[in-house]
Amino acid sequence: MSPALATALEGAAKIAFVWGVVLGAVLPNLIWVERRMAGLIQDRPGPNRVGPFGLLQAIADILKMFMKEDVVPMYADRLLHTIAPLILLVPAMTTFAVIPFGSSIHLFGRDIPLVIADVNIGILYVFALTSIGIYGLVLAGWASNNKFALMGGLRSSAQVISYELAMGIAAISVLLAAGSLRLTKVVEYQASGTFLGFLPLWNCFPQALGCMIFVVSAFAETNRLPFDLPEAEAELVAGYHTEYSAFRFGMFFMAEYLNLIAASAMMATLYFGGWSLPGLHPTGILGGVISIAVFAAKTGFFIFLFVWVRWTLPRFRFDQLMNLGWKVFLPLSLLNLIVTGALVLWGVV
């Protein structure tokens, strides 16, 4: 087998693995977890009729969406109304390409790094894609020819710009410490030593402030409660996707959960050491599998956090959201950058 063919096969296998796990296993179960958790927190059973413990509820929902009629409102911008969910969904599906989900596995005489594309612009790639996804929301709101939807789209554009800035500056501190935009390098750096002698060198310790800003901003970026103002069903019917039905609505639904998974994976990678664990030096096939399990556990924790927060906190008002972004998070993220710069300069991290 020629080296080019082997590389192509390796890439295809990794893409199949990541999409298989994310779309086939995590996504449907996440919908179930979200609804059951909601039931638990609100002291009611939640979906428990379809399949054992209601586990097949997600499949029933997806089937229902396939069967329903795809309605395009009169006087809507047909072209943009049709492609808006795609603009949101495609970046959500491609973010996973640069996130390292394990160390590396030695198979068939090849060292296979467990990341689809180890590009040197890793962090920027993720930010670029998430910022493109916003067009899906904004255009859905605009193309629907509905005032509620328009308000939702308008809110999402303002919200994302406000939070992307603080989030980006927090991420700059991470790459300042790691010295590279490559996500594999960021993970290797965090696995490489200790902080203050007894803590792992995970960025969440020296950059606790930046980590907090990143996590909260991720809630705003993924439009999750307490920052789901583009949707805000209590004020805007269903916000940007008011005029969507059937599988186009399903695509928005899918994209929201994919973004949630990607954001959780990014938090685990940037601030919590990715696949690394102190004292764990994965070697061989078993080591590779363990590193994947560690990464999955960390990502799973943040997914759980997203769901937990959604059913716990009430929604912010829009002016509170903007104030928090511009007047609190932006200065704090700059402070975090300066502190991290000093730590790097004095060789603490």
Add this chain to the structure above:
Amino acid sequence: MPALSGELVVFGFASFLALAFALLMVVQKTPVRSVLSLVVTFFGLSVLAILLAAPFIAALQIFVYAGAILVLFLFVIMLLNLKEETADKDDRPVQRTLGLLVALALGGLLAGATLRAPVPPRGPLTGPRIPMPDEIPALGRLLFSDYLFAFEVLSLLLLVAAVGALLLSKRRFE
């Protein structure tokens, strides 16, 4: 005529996208669609940057221009609820003629310069190496050493623009 390689196909496609959608942006009547056409143009340019082995520039192009600046444009257009432009009557004939003349002159200049530029020799490139994609730290070092003056002047320019915008909007409210 160079041989048809994959690179050439991608180059042709990306350039066509960039040019076609730049044209669409100008002739489009709906402002929102104009902004979207510009987004596609930026995508084309970013593919060209990747072909030049500069993924950093490509990612910045998408992140900064498409992801931040044009979203702001879209926000303002939607906030002001700009509808389709109506074909207004030509109330500024002088400006219109002048604009056309300047555009033609610039186009002629560019075409002339392109035609007279020396054709690069075939084969692998020689000469000084510019920082390669994996050398983002090298790029940063250059910006803060050799090009420090230009860098600082540019940031000052941006600051002036921000202060100016604030001043203008404040004056209107008073």
